[in-house]
Amino acid sequence: MMPEIPPHSAASGKQPTAGHPQADLDSSTAPRLNFASDNVTPACxxxxxxxxxxxxxxxxxxxxxxxxxxxxxxxxxxxxxxxxxxxxxxxxxxxxxxxxxxxxxxxxxxxxxxxxxxxxxxxxxxxxxxxxxxxxxxxxxxxxxxxxxxxxxxxxxxxxxxxxxxxxxxxxxxxxxxxxxxxxxxxxxxxxxxxxxxxxxxxxxxxxxxxxxxxxxxxxxxxxxxxxxxxxxxxxxxxxxxxxxxxxxxxxxxxxxxxxxxxxxxxxxxxxxxxxxxxxxxxxxxxDLWLRNGRHANAMAQRLLQGLLHHPAAHLPFNVQGNEVFVVLPDPTLARLEKDGYRFYRFPTPPGVPGTLVRFVTSFYTRPQDVDALLAATFAP
Amino acid sequence: MMPEIPPHSAASGKQPTAGHPQADLDSSTAPRLNFASDNVTPACxxxxxxxxxxxxxxxxxxxxxxxxxxxxxxxxxxxxxxxxxxxxxxxxxxxxxxxxxxxxxxxxxxxxxxxxxxxxxxxxxxxxxxxxxxxxxxxxxxxxxxxxxxxxxxxxxxxxxxxxxxxxxxxxxxxxxxxxxxxxxxxxxxxxxxxxxxxxxxxxxxxxxxxxxxxxxxxxxxxxxxxxxxxxxxxxxxxxxxxxxxxxxxxxxxxxxxxxxxxxxxxxxxxxxxxxxxxxxxxxxxxDLWLRNGRHANAMAQRLLQGLLHHPAAHLPFNVQGNEVFVVLPDPTLARLEKDGYRFYRFPTPPGVPGTLVRFVTSFYTRPQDVDALLAATFAP
Amino acid sequence: MMPEIPPHSAASGKQPTAGHPQADLDSSTAPRLNFASDNVTPACxxxxxxxxxxxxxxxxxxxxxxxxxxxxxxxxxxxxxxxxxxxxxxxxxxxxxxxxxxxxxxxxxxxxxxxxxxxxxxxxxxxxxxxxxxxxxxxxxxxxxxxxxxxxxxxxxxxxxxxxxxxxxxxxxxxxxxxxxxxxxxxxxxxxxxxxxxxxxxxxxxxxxxxxxxxxxxxxxxxxxxxxxxxxxxxxxxxxxxxxxxxxxxxxxxxxxxxxxxxxxxxxxxxxxxxxxxxxxxxxxxxDLWLRNGRHANAMAQRLLQGLLHHPAAHLPFNVQGNEVFVVLPDPTLARLEKDGYRFYRFPTPPGVPGTLVRFVTSFYTRPQDVDALLAATFAP
Amino acid sequence: MMPEIPPHSAASGKQPTAGHPQADLDSSTAPRLNFASDNVTPACxxxxxxxxxxxxxxxxxxxxxxxxxxxxxxxxxxxxxxxxxxxxxxxxxxxxxxxxxxxxxxxxxxxxxxxxxxxxxxxxxxxxxxxxxxxxxxxxxxxxxxxxxxxxxxxxxxxxxxxxxxxxxxxxxxxxxxxxxxxxxxxxxxxxxxxxxxxxxxxxxxxxxxxxxxxxxxxxxxxxxxxxxxxxxxxxxxxxxxxxxxxxxxxxxxxxxxxxxxxxxxxxxxxxxxxxxxxxxxxxxxxDLWLRNGRHANAMAQRLLQGLLHHPAAHLPFNVQGNEVFVVLPDPTLARLEKDGYRFYRFPTPPGVPGTLVRFVTSFYTRPQDVDALLAATFAP
The missing domain is CATH 3.40.640.10 (Type I PLP-dependent aspartate aminotransferase-like (Major domain))
Incomplete structure (x- = not known):
């Protein structure tokens, strides 16, 4: 079961300023599943x-x-x-x-x-x-x-x-x-x-x-x-x-x-x-659009982090201080995410940790519901 | 006096296909005076x-x-x-x-x-x-x-x-x-x-x-x-x-x-x-937008050429076959054009020819009235 | 006290072929103190x-x-x-x-x-x-x-x-x-x-x-x-x-x-x-001059190695298999060697080892008496 | 017939200092036929x-x-x-x-x-x-x-x-x-x-x-x-x-x-x-060995020049002021020289001149007899 996530809570000591409400960029209501990089986004x-x-x-x-x-x-x-x-x-x-x-x-x-x-x-x-x-x-x-x-x-x-x-x-x-x-x-x-x-x-x-x-x-x-x-x-x-x-x-x-x-x-x-x-x-x-975009991306990363902190098999090797979440997850979980259409990069995994190190990147274009859906998929049995 | 110019007549042997009517790109009705290059244009x-x-x-x-x-x-x-x-x-x-x-x-x-x-x-x-x-x-x-x-x-x-x-x-x-x-x-x-x-x-x-x-x-x-x-x-x-x-x-x-x-x-x-x-x-x-744009630019260059052929002091060292018109014009004429806001490049002038070699470049963005205005300015006393 | 060194004995498992007697290259009878590199040598x-x-x-x-x-x-x-x-x-x-x-x-x-x-x-x-x-x-x-x-x-x-x-x-x-x-x-x-x-x-x-x-x-x-x-x-x-x-x-x-x-x-x-x-x-x-030169240089390195193996403060981090002897020696010893005119390079020393890592390089130009003199200087009180 | 050449006379206005007598570099008494460049020479x-x-x-x-x-x-x-x-x-x-x-x-x-x-x-x-x-x-x-x-x-x-x-x-x-x-x-x-x-x-x-x-x-x-x-x-x-x-x-x-x-x-x-x-x-x-070598090479070039000035079919496009003699010679002459073992480079020949432009280079290593032999070969029927 995935725990409830308090919105925009911060893992690190500093409280990130809340992201600005991002105007809808496209008419599509499709889920945004691509966490591979912040360069997969359109222009704002x-x-x-x-x-x-x-x-x-x-x-x-x-x-x-x-x-x-x-x-x-x-x-x-x-x-x-x-x-x-x-x-x-x-x-x-x-x-x-x-x-x-x-x-x-x-x-x-x-x-x-x-x-x-x-x-x-x-x-x-x-x-x-x-x-x-x-x-x-x-x-x-x-x-x-x-x-x-x-x-x-x-x-x-x-x-x-x-x-x-x-x-x-x-x-x-x-x-x-x-x-x-x-x-x-x-x-x-x-x-x-x-x-x-x-x-x-x-x-x-x-x-x-x-x-x-x-x-x-x-x-x-x-x-x-x-x-x-x-x-x-x-x-x-x-x-x-x-x-x-x-x-x-x-x-x-x-x-x-x-x-x-x-x-x-x-x-x-x-x-x-x-x-x-x-x-x-x-x-x-x-x-300050660039700063507002940055704050929003960070808030989304924190939202993701908070969820993952409750994940029993997740290992987080680095502090999450920007818009990148590095996490070791079990290989079956990752395979399922990819099958569901999620996109992310794999990295060489530190020895001794079961699973694979991957990176999720958030951006100005990431919505809270996208993070929540990703988390739900991560916790799915 | 500037002679009347038959629209779209060709100097070279081949008859260029007439340019397509270019949709107005901007709301401005300002004259387009910049013949320096085809890269001064906006996107079409x-x-x-x-x-x-x-x-x-x-x-x-x-x-x-x-x-x-x-x-x-x-x-x-x-x-x-x-x-x-x-x-x-x-x-x-x-x-x-x-x-x-x-x-x-x-x-x-x-x-x-x-x-x-x-x-x-x-x-x-x-x-x-x-x-x-x-x-x-x-x-x-x-x-x-x-x-x-x-x-x-x-x-x-x-x-x-x-x-x-x-x-x-x-x-x-x-x-x-x-x-x-x-x-x-x-x-x-x-x-x-x-x-x-x-x-x-x-x-x-x-x-x-x-x-x-x-x-x-x-x-x-x-x-x-x-x-x-x-x-x-x-x-x-x-x-x-x-x-x-x-x-x-x-x-x-x-x-x-x-x-x-x-x-x-x-x-x-x-x-x-x-x-x-x-x-x-x-x-x-x-x-074929790219070809239509090219034809239009050529047509504008031919229009300019036809006018210059009647200019008593103009010397045209090269055949005009694309969208570039190289012409030697008297220095006072060029000075006046620049003062009027026209833009073009100077080139090393062949020895023995009075005046200066310049280049006018037309593009998809050049309108007939822009060429006609340039010609009028060239012929101005 | 420096122990007696059996000439040309090998530290590694393989017995190097004895070096060829090197014709005297120069009239000088001066000691050859420069072990910094094999490129300080003359031509043979x-x-x-x-x-x-x-x-x-x-x-x-x-x-x-x-x-x-x-x-x-x-x-x-x-x-x-x-x-x-x-x-x-x-x-x-x-x-x-x-x-x-x-x-x-x-x-x-x-x-x-x-x-x-x-x-x-x-x-x-x-x-x-x-x-x-x-x-x-x-x-x-x-x-x-x-x-x-x-x-x-x-x-x-x-x-x-x-x-x-x-x-x-x-x-x-x-x-x-x-x-x-x-x-x-x-x-x-x-x-x-x-x-x-x-x-x-x-x-x-x-x-x-x-x-x-x-x-x-x-x-x-x-x-x-x-x-x-x-x-x-x-x-x-x-x-x-x-x-x-x-x-x-x-x-x-x-x-x-x-x-x-x-x-x-x-x-x-x-x-x-x-x-x-x-x-x-x-x-x-x-x-096979090149091979004979190489064998001689190796033999000189082994001669040096054999001596250093008896040095109470010497630490040898690598197998000596060619013509380079890497050894950690006490800093006062190194200072004295340099004062005596010896030349060699210092290297970053592995942590936890007292002294400094240095390299002695032998060559076709190194004579047994040069190695013995170096060893004697190393063991000097 | 090849005319007699006054030794060391200068074609240009300035009198070159006479070349120094060059010690024999090698025991060989063979003619030196290679005028291709001054880099075909041994060390002095x-x-x-x-x-x-x-x-x-x-x-x-x-x-x-x-x-x-x-x-x-x-x-x-x-x-x-x-x-x-x-x-x-x-x-x-x-x-x-x-x-x-x-x-x-x-x-x-x-x-x-x-x-x-x-x-x-x-x-x-x-x-x-x-x-x-x-x-x-x-x-x-x-x-x-x-x-x-x-x-x-x-x-x-x-x-x-x-x-x-x-x-x-x-x-x-x-x-x-x-x-x-x-x-x-x-x-x-x-x-x-x-x-x-x-x-x-x-x-x-x-x-x-x-x-x-x-x-x-x-x-x-x-x-x-x-x-x-x-x-x-x-x-x-x-x-x-x-x-x-x-x-x-x-x-x-x-x-x-x-x-x-x-x-x-x-x-x-x-x-x-x-x-x-x-x-x-x-x-x-x-x-001043370098200057003496240079003077000698120049003197040899002047010696060659003086001979070529009398050649009925030779055309010399440049002043000979250093140790390079550029000359247009008839193709049969050049073919014969090469057959005799002479070496020189060909260059693109100015239009309208019969024959081929070649370059003869003299050096510290060129002897008067080498120049004279080359000239004789050039004048041979």
Whole structure:
């Protein structure tokens, strides 16, 4: 029997702000069974409306349009520091093209072993940086420890010319395991990196989920936490296809900004009709839509978590702090879910735990009834 | 005084099919003054409608959706041979990522000196192919001659290891100077290339304009003319942002197709919500919208040409066969046009001709009254 | 007190063939204190003589000379299969340029975490392969286990386009920790790799030391053990500067061979006066000089090992099977050695062991009295 | 009948210093028939002696040895400015790795169309710079004109992001057509380049020949002529295999110098036994051996030129100012020369001239009797 779930209760210490009521996106009343990723979603209605509105008249191409012109100001307000924004169409491109501005090909990038750039981007960082070596440090839950960072920096220095010198520290917020760094933790890591001459990169594909969990301002966990460059995720959070590479201006980032237009063009990532990416980003920023979407997704993940906590065979290896729920479930249960049409990803399962580790991802598009149905299916005999 | 212009008359020998009446795209009645490029346009209404329709429900990401699944069949019908299509978001990416499937980094690409890949893509082909050298052959009007091709191939062979061996012949249809290859001309070039072990690439950013001029089938100037890989241009012809890399299946292209998913991913060009690119492409293919858009653009270029032929100071260095009108005009005339809000690009002017070479580009979005107004402004005292 | 050492006794089960008496290379009678690496050595006299002999007359450049022409035949004899050899001047180049023939940039290379290509080549493999991602598997002593290989292959397949598909399995013989694979172990690994469509690469910078330990034929641990491409190390084993990239001809390697001349040229690794590299390699092969050099180096390492086994504070984490002795020694001892002029490298020390892990490398140039002096210094109060 | 040739007479205005008597390098009295290139030669005796001398004892690897440590001082003296030298083993590597320190992959390199980097290095510059686009300007004789440079810079600026911004001007001294820039000509070109923010690269594979022709100091045509980075050619001028990448220290070159060790390592061009390259370079610098070798080669070219000037069917398209003689000769004559064992390269022949353009290259290794024999063979009926 599945226990009754109190709506929006939080597993972690912080109380997530309740999700906003999501306007119906489509006429279909079909159940939403796809928890494989937050990128299986459509665009949210506000984004679609913005695209329609942007589709008026001839405007200069290659980012000389008014919408693109407004981005820097808007992002500077949101992140409370002078920011230069470069829209780009996929998260992999945002990370890899951005990194190519931060390190020469002979430099190294230090990240968590689980980082998206390290294991999920098909070698794009290595390729688009012209060969930068990524070094992934092991960690229990996707969050790099200050000690591991210090050791890696020391070893790298000793290696001299035999190892590419680290030029970038890359952190993921929220992490790939759905956990979240505290701003104070970030500050220690970024200060160490800066002290060793590295620039700092944040993969913020799920930044809104981290902010929702921390209940902090966007700046507190990015620009004010020592981040030099932020990949602002849009596609997983309601855009059709739009991310932004954000440089918070300082001595380190100024030369990177100068190189960016060329790096975008030579990788085929300079849109001619750039207004259509900018429109999506502006729509997400307007009235904090991106944060509201993030809060809603987190609330749905918490709803799912609360249910699973009562599941006798469920094992939850990580804190659920964003919109991803990793859970080990019995294989027959998973087989039945898939037969019922549910979609989710399998992961290598920690040894000694019966069942298989899977991931359920919630989003702005997930409704409470979708979570409840999933839970019911999970508890079905 | 500006002479009266007979609507839709043709300068070249072939009679272009009259443009279709273009539905009003925006409520604005403002004049359309931007002739700088066909990429300053919005998306055409059919494409926008397709995007809205595609925005329904969760669907698998990374091209596993139904719309993307329908592309190969549709393109195979249009080009009358088994075709594998990879949507991609910019023309530069389409050319450069496509080329990266066709040549290793140590191979060479042979093209016309004026080719977009050679002079307008910010080094993307060199970068995304990991260093392939482009060799641009001079030509009078953007169309490579069979003799120039033969000589280049012979010299390349003699060079041995000192020169990257040519692996790809790249042709542009319509060319960068607005001219068009006859299918018979293409066949000679592609047969020569194949005979020397090269694969053949066609940059079809303005293919619809070439087809409109030739009044032929899409296959006649592509798959049936010896082209192995075609970049199908969408963005300049009514899409928001969508091109397609098309491989016509044969022994040469099969291994290229196998590499493509990885090449797309590692260059950041694999959309998670790929349905939104595919929807645009399907909309362009539906009821030959792309061909109708091309014919309309050509008709507008012919209208402009007819007017300019009566201009006493205009010098037209190239045949106008697509949607680009290159014309040398007196500098005061150009200054006045710009002051009036007209937009166009300047080009290096052939020596001995007074004035400056400029380019006016028409599109699906150009109306007869826009051309007439431009002409009137050109003739103004 | 340092115990008496029986000359040439072996710690491991196999009895290494006694080293050949090494002709004095230089007039200096100075002690040889540099155990940092086998690349601090001069060229051995036979190699120097070969260079002098090769310095006669004009000969065709770029490998068209007679000496280079003789390489394939000689290597084919040594490795008992049809072999194509490409001389190249550094070990890093040999590995990385060789790998660039074995995988496209979008492919992955699987190796031990300790592999030279993974941690000591300054990112050359990533760079020269145009971005191939290296995945280093953890192991206790530098030798990959069949289970780890199977798991890595399975995970890679599941990842699909999100991870570069493995194209190469790279093994190091002898390993970076001075251990040696048995031929039967190699066969299991290479068969698994071939079964999954990977080609196999062996970093043989210290192959002669492995062969000396195994007391086998060169073919038994390379061509007959499923290796497709072998980096034949010369510089550490008596050459001035010469390695060879060897392809054992089969269906997998034939296309790699065809690409090699271009890969060498475009990376700046095609010598114009190639006779001078080939002369060195032929000198090493003549009368098994390379194997004799390897046996001598191993014997010196065993001599050192035997002494250290009696050291009360020495901890030896790995089997000494080649010419590298890894040992944890007390920090005061190491400080004194350095003060006495000894040279060696420090490594990250396993936790819980007092002292510091260092490496002593012996070579064809190491004399018994040099080892004995080092031991005496180690035991000094 | 072949006319008598006055020894060492000069065709150009300047009197070349007479070549030094070259010690016999080999015992062979065979005629030296190979005029294909200056890289078909052996090492000169002084270089060989230096290699033997360097082959003493263990020394630190990777350039930490004393010989390498002496290079900067010696080159600084020769070029009369603070110089940092990086030995490297081939000319192609010297150019391409050096360029990779001077431009990011998204920058462009401007050179003469005939430049070795543009047409003879197998794409190494494009590859090792990670995609920099080379733009080759046409010229009559390999020497770029200031006007062509100005135009190219202006067009590049106008292109904006569509063309890789030029970061390097590359000049070849002596040029690929055997001509030589005057220092004043170089100064105009380098000042223009610096004024547009470009750094300046000189391919000095045949610098000694240019200096011999100009009868100037090494500094006058390099460091004092506005060159930032010089590739100092050794291999064609008596080395076994050694070039040097020289940075003349200034604000532009300082960051390049910092990157060089990493660029060398990741391209496989950091020798472990670097002493052996440094020894060759020091031998060339000692007592101006490199300049004496260059003067001798030039004198031999002038001797050949004087003979050919009397040949009724010879057409000499370029001034002979270095050690390369380009001449159009009748095809039967060339066929006979080849049959007699002579070696030379064919080049595309200018239209309208009967016969074939070939190149004869002289060197330190060419003797007067070799030239005379070649001439006699050329005049044979």
């Amino acid at each position: 209605p506000e984004v679609m409306a913005a695209l329609i509105e942007a589709n008026q008249g001839s405007v200069p191409s290659y980012g000389e349009d008014e919408l693109t012109g407004a981005l820097n100001q808007r992002f500077s307000e949101v992140f409370e520091t002078e920011t230069v924004a470069f829209p780009i169409v996929t998260g992999t491109a945002a990370n890899a093209v951005g990194l190519s501005a931060m390190t020469p090909g002979w430099g190294g990038v230090l990240c968590d072993q689980s980082a998206h750039i390290n294991v999920d981007e098909g070698g794009a960082p290595e390729f688009l940086t012209s060969g930068s070596k990524l070094t992934g440090l092991p960690s229990p839950d996707g969050r790099m420890s200050p000690d591991a960072l210090q050791e890696a920096l020391a070893l790298n220095r000793e290696k001299g010319v035999l190892a590419p010198p680290f030029k970038v520290l890359s952190l993921t917020q929220a992490t790939e395991w759905g956990t979240v760094y505290e701003p104070a933790e970030l500050k220690v890591l970024t200060a160490t990196a800066h002290g060793h001459g590295l620039a700092t990169h944040m993969d913020g594909a799920r930044l809104s989920n981290a902010i929702a969990h921390l209940n902090c301002t966007p700046a507190e966990t990015t620009s004010q936490a020592g981040v030099d460059m932020l990949v602002f995720g849009g596609t997983k959070n309601g855009a059709m296809a739009a991310e932004a590479i954000l440089f918070f201006l300082n001595e380190r980032t100024r030369p990177m900004v100068a190189a960016m237009p060329h790096l975008l063009k030579r990788s085929g990532h300079l849109w001619s009709k750039e207004r259509f990416m900018s429109a999506q980003l502006l729509a997400l920023l307007k009235d | 209404p059919e494409v926008m409608a397709a995007l809205i329709e595609a925005n329904q429900g969760s669907v698998p990401s990374y091209g596993e959706d139904e719309l993307t699944g329908a592309l190969n069949q549709r393109f195979s019908e249009v080009f009358e041979t088994e075709t594998v299509a990879f949507p991609i978001v910019t023309g530069t990416a389409a050319n450069a990522v496509g080329l990266s499937a066709m040549t290793p980094g140590w191979g060479g690409v042979l093209c016309d000196q004026s080719a977009h890949i050679n002079v307008d893509e910010g080094g993307a082909p060199e970068f995304l192919t990991s260093g392939s050298k482009l060799t641009g052959l001079p030509s009078p009007d953007g169309r490579m001659s069979p003799d120039a091709l033969q000589e280049a191939l012979a010299l390349n062979r003699e060079k041995g290891v000192l020169a990257p061996p040519f692996k790809v012949l790249s042709l542009t249809q319509a060319t960068e100077w607005g001219t068009v290859y006859e299918p018979a001309e293409l066949k000679v070039l592609t047969a020569t290339a194949h005979g020397h072990g090269l694969a053949t690439h066609m940059d079809g950013a303005r293919l619809s304009n070439a087809i409109a001029h030739l009044n032929c089938t899409p296959a006649e100037t592509t798959s049936q003319a010896g082209v192995d890989m075609l970049v199908f241009g969408g963005t300049k012809n009514g899409a928001m942002a969508a091109e397609a890399i098309l491989f016509f299946l044969n022994e040469r292209t099969r291994p290229m197709v196998a590499a493509m998913p990885h090449l797309l991913k590692r260059s950041g060009h694999l959309w998670s919500k790929e349905r939104f690119m595919s929807a645009q492409l399907l909309a362009l293919l539906k009821d | 006299p036979e190699v120097m003589a070969a260079l002098i002999e090769a310095n006669q007359g004009s000969v065709p450049s770029y490998g068209e000379d007679e000496l280079t022409g003789a390489l394939n035949q000689r290597f084919s004899e040594v490795f008992e299969t049809e072999t194509v050899a490409f001389p190249i001047v550094t070990g890093t180049a040999a590995n990385a340029v060789g790998l660039s023939a074995m995988t496209p940039g979008w492919g992955g290379v699987l190796c031990d975490q300790s592999a030279h290509i993974n941690v000591d080549e300054g990112g050359a493999p990533e760079f020269l392969t145009s971005g191939s991602k290296l995945t280093g598997l953890p192991s206790p002593d530098g030798r990959m286990s069949p289970d780890a290989l199977q798991e890595a292959l399975a995970l890679n397949r599941e990842k699909g386009v999100l991870a570069p598909p493995f194209k190469v399995l790279s093994l190091t013989q002898a390993t970076e920790w001075g251990t040696v694979y048995e031929p039967a172990e190699l066969k299991v690994l290479t068969a698994t790799a071939h079964g999954h469509g990977l080609a196999t690469h062996m970093d043989g910078a210290r192959l002669s030391n492995a062969i000396a330990h195994l007391n086998c034929t060169p073919a038994e641990t390379t061509s007959q053990a499923g290796v497709d491409m072998l980096v034949f190390g010369g510089t550490k084993n008596g050459a001035m500067a010469a390695e060879a990239i060897l392809f054992f001809l089969n269906e997998r390697t034939r296309p790699m061979v065809a690409a090699m001349p271009h890969l060498l040229k475009r990376s700046g690794h095609l010598w114009s006066k190639e006779r001078f590299m080939s002369a060195q390699l032929l000198a090493l092969l003549k009368d | 005796p002084e270089v060989m002696a230096a290699l033997i001398e360097a082959n003493q004892g263990s020394v630190p690897s990777y350039g930490e040895d004393e010989l390498t440590g002496a290079l900067n001082q010696r080159f600084s003296e020769v070029f009369e400015t603070e110089t940092v030298a990086f030995p490297i083993v081939t000319g192609t590597a010297a150019n391409a790795v050096g360029l990779s320190a001077m431009t990011p992959g998204w920058g462009g390199v401007l050179c003469d169309q005939s430049a070795h980097i543009n047409v003879d290095e197998g794409g190494a510059p494009e590859f090792l710079t990670s995609g920099s686009k080379l733009t080759g300007l046409p010229s009559p004789d390999g020497r770029m004109s200031p006007d062509a440079l100005q135009e190219a810079l202006a067009l590049n600026r106008e292109k904006g992001v569509l063309a890789p911004p030029f970061k390097v001007l590359s000049l070849t001294q002596a040029t690929e057509w055997g001509t030589v820039y005057e220092p004043a000509e170089l100064k105009v070109l380098t000042a223009t380049a610096h004024g547009h923010g470009l750094a300046t690269h000189m391919d000095g594979a045949r610098l000694s020949n240019a200096i011999a022709h100009l009868n100037c100091t090494p500094a006058e045509t390099t460091s004092q002529a506005g060159v930032d980075m010089l590739v100092f050619g050794g291999t064609k001028n008596g080395a076994m295999a050694a070039e040097a990448i020289l940075f003349f220290l200034n604000e532009r070159t300082r960051p390049m110098v910092a990157a060089m060790p990493h660029l060398l390592k990741r391209s496989g061009h950091l020798w472990s036994k670097e002493r052996f390259m440094s020894a060759q370079l020091l031998a060339l610098l000692k007592d």
